[in-house]
Amino acid sequence: MEEISSPQDSGAPFGSRLPVEKIAEGIAKVRQEIKKTIVGQDEMIELMLVGLLSKGHILLEGVPGIAKTLTSKLFAKSIHTGFSRIQFTPDLMPADVLGTSVFKSGEFEFKKGPIFSNVILIDEINRAPAKTQSAMFEVMEERQVTMDGVTYPMEAPFMVLATQNPIDSEGTYRLPEAQMDRFLFKIHLGLPNLEEEILILQNRGSETESEPKVTPVLSGEEVIQFQNWTSEIRVEEKLLQYIATIVVKTRSHASIYAGASPRASLAIFRASQAMAAMDGRDFVLPDDIKRAAIPAMRHRIILNPEKEMEGVSADLILEGIIQSIEIPR
Numbered sequence: 001m002e003e004i005s006s007p008q009d010s011g012a013p014f015g016s017r018l019p020v021e022k023i024a025e026g027i028a029k030v031r032q033e034i035k036k037t038i039v040g041q042d043e044m045i046e047l048m049l050v051g052l053l054s055k056g057h058i059l060l061e062g063v064p065g066i067a068k069t070l071t072s073k074l075f076a077k078s079i080h081t082g083f084s085r086i087q088f089t090p091d092l093m094p095a096d097v098l099g100t101s102v103f104k105s106g107e108f109e110f111k112k113g114p115i116f117s118n119v120i121l122i123d124e125i126n127r128a129p130a131k132t133q134s135a136m137f138e139v140m141e142e143r144q145v146t147m148d149g150v151t152y153p154m155e156a157p158f159m160v161l162a163t164q165n166p167i168d169s170e171g172t173y174r175l176p177e178a179q180m181d182r183f184l185f186k187i188h189l190g191l192p193n194l195e196e197e198i199l200i201l202q203n204r205g206s207e208t209e210s211e212p213k214v215t216p217v218l219s220g221e222e223v224i225q226f227q228n229w230t231s232e233i234r235v236e237e238k239l240l241q242y243i244a245t246i247v248v249k250t251r252s253h254a255s256i257y258a259g260a261s262p263r264a265s266l267a268i269f270r271a272s273q274a275m276a277a278m279d280g281r282d283f284v285l286p287d288d289i290k291r292a293a294i295p296a297m298r299h300r301i302i303l304n305p306e307k308e309m310e311g312v313s314a315d316l317i318l319e320g321i322i323q324s325i326e327i328p329r
Helices: 020-035 042-054 068-077 094-098 130-134 136-142 194-204 220-230 237-249 262-278 286-297 305-310 314-324
Strands: 058-061 083-087 099-104 107-112 119-123 144-147 150-153 159-164 185-188 256-258
Touching: 020 042, 020 068, 020 220, 020 262, 042 058, 042 068, 042 159, 042 185, 042 220, 042 262, 068 083, 068 119, 068 159, 094 099, 094 130, 099 144, 107 150, 130 136, 136 144, 185 286, 220 262, 237 262, 237 286, 237 314, 262 286, 286 314
Parallel strands: 058 159, 058 185, 083 119, 119 159
Antiparallel strands: 099 107, 144 150
């Protein structure tokens, strides 16, 4: 493919070619820092890094004890930006997340909540009630908070990492579809195999510290620059059609009650750009799209009740749709 011509305001220092090598090197540093502690979970780490470059939010789903929270904290602390952790509980109110107005010195002053940071870890996001969940809609989509008629923009970079336990139903609430649609990816996490379990014991079995130390390897400014360069990665017209065809087919599939929204197309588009950049390419390949499609859509479709009762997974249906579409050459 021909070289991509980046706009003058992209900040690319190497003439007409995007400095994707710098992106790949920077992301590799973050990956290496996390892997000093985390054993396995390679897909989770890769997709979280894709989310960082894509300016996307990530939903992590898995049983307790598989390092969802630990990996998220290591990920956040490997970047030299603000970090905030919020534990969602059934009695959590919107003001506990967004902030509230406090009467001080004869006037009301807005006191910002923990959401005002760069990387936000929300633990057990499905434990908060609908009122608190709805308070997340604006900040996740528009990256701003409106309180008392005043809009407060979030500082870039801004990313939400949320965890939830799929097997614990007591004291939990189903996330609204509109909120689910605001996550770039939903990542399913499995248990480690025998070799990985042994490595976990060897690496951390004798540790006395509650949490390993992490060295920040990227600045917030570098992350913003990487995000800008990533958005300029070339996506050929045939690949745009490929993305659109995959998403549109979910809307007419016999096993799917509600198909993916246009936000899914944008998610796949941006994620495939990030995957190309992480591989040191300034153009997207069909394989990038195939890798991004399932984690970008599994939480955006609703299966028919019959299929859910049969135990059919969204991943299986999506895999069938992708396989049925001819790959562009």
